[in-house]
Amino acid sequence: MSLELRPRTAQAPGPEVLFSAAEIAARIGTLADEIIADPVMVEAARPPLAVCALRGAFMFTADLMRALSARGLDLEVTFLQVASYGSGTAPQGPVTLLQDTDSTAAGRPVLLIDDILDTGHTLAFLQTHLRAQGATGIVSTVLLDKTERREAGVSADHIGFDCPNVFVVGYGMDADGRYRGLPYVGVL
Ligand code: IMP
Ligand code: MG
Numbered sequence: 001m002s003l004e005l006r007p008r009t010a011q012a013p014g015p016e017v018l019f020s021a022a023e024i025a026a027r028i029g030t031l032a033d034e035i036i037a038d039p040v041m042v043e044a045a046r047p048p049l050a051v052c053a054l055r056g057a058f059m060f061t062a063d064l065m066r067a068l069s070a071r072g073l074d075l076e077v078t079f080l081q082v083a084s085y086g087s088g089t090a091p092q093g094p095v096t097l098l099q100d101t102d103s104t105a106a107g108r109p110v111l112l113i114d115d116i117l118d119t120g121h122t123l124a125f126l127q128t129h130l131r132a133q134g135a136t137g138i139v140s141t142v143l144l145d146k147t148e149r150r151e152a153g154v155s156a157d158h159i160g161f162d163c164p165n166v167f168v169v170g171y172g173m174d175a176d177g178r179y180r181g182l183p184y185v186g187v188l
Helices: 021-037 058-070 121-133
Strands: 016-019 049-054 076-083 096-099 109-117 137-145 158-162 185-187
Touching (some): 016 021, 021 058, 058 109, 076 121, 109 121, 121 137
Parallel strands (some): 049 076
16 A cells, blocks of 8 residues: 655645744754753752643654753653643633543653643643642643733743744644644644
């Protein structure tokens, strides 16, 4: 079976590029430098645990972990899944935990990785959840920060890019399940 590649054409254009694959790769390199120098990471008595918020952060997590490893920091990783969006493009009700981590954060610092910080309810929920698990410290990183829409009083420690208040897809992020595999961040 051969995989048929379908180039994007003028008739079937992909989402417009907001952050290109090259821009993302370059920023993740400098982000990894910043994270490695973070005092919580430097002073950790036990090896930090990376926690990836599924599903949107899977690609960012993979590339960030490779960048950290290339700089000498190999992290254990675990995953959890939260939902607040359903199939829409605006948060729908409270954040719910669909799947918890399988390695506990008890007694160790956590590098919490998410795709987008928007209203902030997801990050606030995850921080509370990981503290309740017993994490000794939390360093949070998000690829994109939509500062305009903040409702919860949270901020991320390390931010990839400031993002305008538009609905983005690609590089792990979806619109109703589509576009997660795009190698760039685009706008519909
Ligand atoms: P918050 O709880 O409002 O901060 O929402 C954060 C979550 O909403 C992120 O983890 C994303 O999964 C999702 N999200 C927010 N904005 C977008 C977007 O533009 N495209 C895709 N997902 C988004
Ligand atoms: Mg998410």
